[in-house]
Amino acid sequence: MKYYQDTAFSQLHATINGNSSVNCPEKLYINLVCRKHCDPLSANAPDKQMPLAVFKGLIDGTAQYVKNYALAIGGEALFLKDFEKRLLHIRQNKLSNATIDLHTFGEALTPDNISLLRDNSVKVNVSFCSPTNNLHTKISGKSNFVNICENLQKLASAYNNVDISYTPALYVRIHKLNQNKLLAMTRLAKELGIKRIGFWLLNNPTYKAAVSSKALRNELEEVYRFMDKSGMLLWLYPLRVGNHVFSGTQYRPVSNYILNTNCCAPVVSSTVDYNGDVYTCHERSIYIDNINNNSFIDIWRGQRYEYMRNIVNAPEHMPEKCKTCQWANRK
Numbered sequence: 031m032k033y034y035q036d037t038a039f040s041q042l043h044a045t046i047n048g049n050s051s052v053n054c055p056e057k058l059y060i061n062l063v064c065r066k067h068c069d070p071l072s073a074n075a076p077d078k079q080m081p082l083a084v085f086k087g088l089i090d091g092t093a094q095y096v097k098n099y100a101l102a103i104g105g106e107a108l109f110l111k112d113f114e115k116r117l118l119h120i121r122q123n124k125l126s127n128a129t130i131d132l133h134t135f136g137e138a139l140t141p142d143n144i145s146l147l148r149d150n151s152v153k154v155n156v157s158f159c160s161p162t163n164n165l166h167t168k169i170s171g172k173s174n175f176v177n178i179c180e181n182l183q184k185l186a187s188a189y190n191n192v193d194i195s196y197t198p199a200l201y202v203r204i205h206k207l208n209q210n211k212l213l214a215m216t217r218l219a220k221e222l223g224i225k226r227i228g229f230w231l232l233n234n235p236t237y238k239a240a241v242s243s244k245a246l247r248n249e250l251e252e253v254y255r256f257m258d259k260s261g262m263l264l265w266l267y268p269l270r271v272g273n274h275v276f277s278g279t280q281y282r283p284v285s286n287y288i289l290n291t292n293c294c295a296p297v298v299s300s301t302v303d304y305n306g307d308v309y310t311c312h313e314r315s316i317y318i319d320n321i322n323n324n325s326f327i328d329i330w331r332g333q334r335y336e337y338m339r340n341i342v343n344a345p346e347h348m349p350e351k352c353k354t355c356q357w358a359n360r361k
């Protein structure tokens with residue numbers, strides 16, 4: 031038997047240049063737009079986006095510490111009319127070795143936006159769910175598959191000479207409908223010039239969740255082999271699939287190991303939602319306070335945050351979401 035120390039959460043921090051201070055998280059997620067708003071009109075509705083002045087205040091108060099800003103784990107930030115202004119505000123104020131991530135759904139990757147992101151060294155993650163038009167439409171409800179593939183090709187080409195860790199990536203949520211299409215998606219990504227892919231198991235809603243079967247483990251193992259052979263980077267993957275964890279070249283029974291199930295998220299990262307709500311992690315499982323009441327730094331250093339840092343690792347007291355959290359090998 032061995033200790034199994036790896037956690038998926040640590041994969042998210044693999045390229046961050048270390049915490050500069052305990053006074054502030056090393057990684058700060060900022061949801062610029064409400065997560066349900068992914069079209070140009072509603073993304074720009076004043077009550078569905080973080081006001082520019084609030085955003086600037088947040089950056090000004092944290093830029094001397096934060097090593098990575100992750101933008102838009104929510105709605106489509108690229109649709110914001112003032113997105114460029116916000117990006118440049120981070121660029122001008124951040125630490126020289128701090129990085130910027132952007133999550134996008136791919137539709138808004140126009141040539142101008144691609145140039146903007148490339149010129150400002152933004153690491154881009156694009157949500158992707160299918161290797162075919164039909165399945166994409168079924169899963170996303172949108173008929174923009176061809177458009178997204180074309181955008182991905184242009185994006186990959188724009189970042190052609192960049193270190194592989196900073197090239198544009200796919201972010202694939204695995205669920206029932208696409209869990210046997212992962213290899214096909216990976217092959218397509220390679221054809222489009224994408225060198226980096228991350229996979230994640232969708233848990234909610236449960237009727238959509240992937241089935242943690244041997245077939246899924248086999249599919250994932252095939253994907254990992256293909257990516258290795260093709261020189262691609264697997265930047266995120268489910269370490270635990272049901273009662274198996276990935277070790278070496280395959281998924282092995284959990285019973286062979288003593289798993290590390292500690293969560294360090296509230297010590298090194300934090301999430302601010304578009305309306306100013308602050309959460310312990312990007313899963314938004316524990317609400318702390320709102321930056322319209324107190325400054326982010328005061329919230330981070332406050333008593334409630336300190337109390338919650340302990341709660342996430344206290345089995346009798348932790349929220350339900352923490353009890354089954356994949357980021358900490360708990361499910």
Ligand code: SF4
Binds near residue numbers: 296
């Ligand atoms: S959901 Fe809970 S256990 Fe998971 S990363 Fe967030 S705080 Fe940690």
